[in-house]
Amino acid sequence: MRKLSLLLSSALLATSLYATQYDYEVSVMGGVTEHEDVTGLDSKGVYGAELQYNGFENSFFSPELAYYYSPRGGGGDTTVQRIFLNGVHNFHESDKVTAFAKLGAGYEIVELDRRVNIENGNRDSVIFDAGAGFKVALAEHIALKLEAVYANKLNKGTIDQSITFLAGLNFGFVPQAAPVAPVAAVAPVVKKKPLLIISDDDGDGVPNGQDKCPNTPKGVKVNADGCPLDSDGDGVPDFKDDCPDTPKGFAVDTKGCAEKMNLLVNFAFDSAKVTNGAASRISSFAKYLKRNPYKATIVGHTDSIGTAVYNLNLSKRRSEAVKALLVEDGISADRLIAVGKGESTPIATNKTKEGRAQNRRVEAILQK
Secondary structure, eight states: OHHHHHHHHHTOOSSSSOOOOEEEEEEEEEEEEEGGGGGOOOEEEEEEEEEEEEEEETSSSSEEEEEEEEEEESSSSSSSEEEEEEEEEEEEEOOEEEEEEEEEEEEEEEEOOOHHHHHHOOOOEEEEEEEEEEEEEOSSEEEEEEEEEEEEETTEEEEEEEEEEEEEEEEEEEEEOOOOOOOOOOOOOOOOOOOOOOOOOOOOOOOOGGOOSSOOOTTBBTTTTBBBOOOSSSSSOOGGOSSTOOOOTTETTTTTOEEEEEEEOOOOOOOOOOOOHHHHHHHHHHHHHSSSSOEEEEOOOOSSSSOHHHHHHHHHHHHHHHHHHHHHHHOOOGGGEEEETTHHHHHHOOHHHHHHHHHHEEEEEEEO
């Protein structure tokens, strides 16, 4: 067995190696097998074939199916057939030579001379093998293959050992794709954003694209849409409004000052009594008059039910009731005039209950 040890060591330590280049390898091999003396078999010639598959990516072993046949002769009328399933590991370092090692198991069929069989107990059995060798590239698809295979099997309570030396030609099929070289990381290109020039022609702080009032005069306060503020909501912007606190509901002139207002004081049918809700609106109107030097004409109205004379009188009583509340709130009586217009100026139809309720009202007309 010293020959096996020396061969394995020299193969595994080989320094000139090459990479497997094909998915399939077929090797046609020939050589000699040396058996232990206890088997009763002399050295025998052997030939066979090996099929190896290298297509499993990142696999440590490549599967190999091997068949060897030793014919009669050179050790009696004996034939030996062996079939193995091995795992082969290739060592890759150069483009010309590949060293390899293999390990596996199989089955041995022995057709022995009857005398040798009886004396030595040789029989068919499971067999284990380990081997090593190398391949030397001869051409694009062909390599010289040299290897040694050590085998042992359990035979009648003993372990029979043998070593086989093989040489042959290795043929490669289906070239493997060349490994892709890693691509060096490329730093991302950072594109500089172009400077965004924001135009604001009227200088109010709102860009042209969002400015709904693009011609606002310089210095005028604007809202988010770029339009001048209108604090009292009367439709006249603050910078033009001489009366910036006009109560809601007043009709105003071009300077934002009140001209006429429906005080939203409505009355029950045939009544001149001011309701609590209406009284609060009258109080708000009184506060406005205190801030602004207006005189006010309080005008009462009715619906069309009843006679014109009665309604004229009723409307006058309603305006007087409102005037009285304004005076109570601190407005001088000489700034107020109470008049009634009866049913003469409706603002809604008198044919419906709702319309008539709107017509029973009091309005204020303002004069400076």
